Amino acid sequence: MKWYEIFVLSNIEILAFLVLWSKLNPNFYKYKVRSLFTIAALSGVSVILDYYTIDIGFVISFALLCTMVTILFQTRLEQTLLQFFIVLIFALSVQMIVTYILSIMQEDMSYSFSNGLKVNIATFIICVIIYRTSWLNRIQKLSLSYYRVILTIIVNVAGVIVLFFYIWQVDKAFIWNHYAVLLTMILIWEGLNIYFIYQMIKMRQQEKIIQVHEKYTPFLENLVHEVRQRQHEFKNHLNVLYGLAEMQDDYEAKQEIKNYLQTLIDKIKPVDKLLNIKDHILSAVIYSKKALAQEKKIAFHVEFQGEIPEYPLDKHELVELLGNLLNNAIEAAENGENGSVVLTLGMEGKFKMIRVKNTGKSISRTNTVHIYNRGYSTKEGKHRGYGLYNVKKIVDAYNGTIELSFEEKYIVFTVLF
CATH class of the missing domain: 1.10.274 (Enzyme I; Chain A, domain 2)
Known part of the structure; x- marks a missing residue:
């Protein structure tokens, strides 16, 4: 030619x-x-x-x-x-x-x-x-x-x-x-490899799902136990309210009842929010991180922005993504005074959103460039620098976006799908 x-x-x-x-x-x-x-x-x-x-x-x-x-x-x-x-x-x-x-x-x-x-x-x-x-x-x-x-x-x-x-x-x-024979052999070879990879991935996914359930089922049981405990205590609260209603001074009785109910509602609200989440594994993950934050004396808040969407991730991927973001947030908030972590789930426009923000030491501009790189970490110690790398890998796999921003005293990570 x-x-x-x-x-x-x-x-x-x-x-x-x-x-x-x-x-x-x-x-x-x-x-x-x-x-x-x-x-x-x-x-x-x-x-x-x-x-x-x-x-x-x-x-x-x-x-x-x-x-x-x-x-x-x-x-x-x-x-x-x-x-x-x-x-x-x-x-x-x-x-x-x-x-x-x-x-x-x-x-x-x-x-x-x-x-x-x-x-x-x-x-x-x-x-x-x-x-x-x-x-x-x-x-x-x-x-x-x-x-x-x-x-x-x-x-x-x-x-x-x-x-x-x-x-x-x-x-x-x-x-x-020998074109027909060679082509047939190549296609059979491709088919066998596809079948092998399908079986391997299916096994890996099942293993991860089992691991997720084994890890977070105890936290879900604790959440149910806490709800039952609150139900048991409810009778005592009714007795208190009945006693307040019997007070002779109506105005004072109303104020006492109002204050008591407000305290009771504030106490119940965090658990009530978790119960509103239809995905039990998601509830268990959040509850486990909430318990971890409380152990470290860190305020942990859950907020909803509209309806909680069904995220396009597999269960184990959702657990890995949210777990890594919350672990990083709690660890960062632990190093400052009056540590606080806020998790927001919901919709932002047409996108499904997960937002985690925390107090703590700010991230320098130099670090923001490398923060999603594998093995890169601003903290000392071995086996670090894989949390955000894994998060970014999951987000990219679903053509999502992850954005780092700063909001007053908070460091904010926003994931959109």
Whole structure:
């Protein structure tokens, strides 16, 4: 093929690749000029590699693509590689299937510009269709929650596909003679890996759910016990009110009854708020953190902003997110005088909101830049710096946002879904 034909085919191929990748990395749309530069640069490299007939030219192109994405689109190398392998599996699988279908429909499937154009255009159209689905988002969400398992499977599948393309570069005749068998084996291999990963994730999720219930069921039992205790005490409160009503001075009796009822209501209100939460695990988490704050002499308040929404998180993810935010807030409030923590649940506009604010030492601007990085902490000691990192990971998996702000004496973290 002519150099310009290779350039055109490479443009379409890389464009299809980046269409899928943009679903995982929104920076591709944010920096459109950089995206166009990436397509043009890699197409140029493909022309050079084809001219010198380098068997591992596609590997060099892939390595260059990952390097450019990491640098130009401000993505961590670890994240770039994970996203690359996900997109690689989708794009190359589609390309192989399209090639096989076209080989059945027409007799001549020689390595030519017209055939390459048909394959690449069809691949591009299917990639656009995949982009409009939620498949890639689901895979990315799972990869954030089960990184090691997902990465192992993805590299496993991608390795087989890369091997297929290497053989294609070296011996195209062998591939064409055994294309149906090789394609079937690759698809079966992908299917087995998908089934394996499904079972692994299902087991991990069940383990986490069991751990959550084991950890917070005692707190839920304590909450129920406290309610029963209040019910038992209610008879005593009625006797007191009856005695106050028997006072001869009506005005004084009214004032005493009013003050007594106000004290009783203030005492019952915190527990009553927790009982209004339909999600029992959520109630148990809040109750456990409230008990922890009380042990440390820290005021703990729960507020509702409208109706409490059903958050889009799995139970164990909600527990991890809220638990980490409240633990950090209590720990920070403990270091100052008159420590206070306020948890707000509800809606903020059309978004589902969780807000945690606490008193304590303010966070410097330097620390705010790195506060969500893994292992970064303003506190001393080992095994720190993972709380907010895990929170950010969960928020990102659901395309949510987390914002740090300052409100008078409070440090405020707001999560929106």
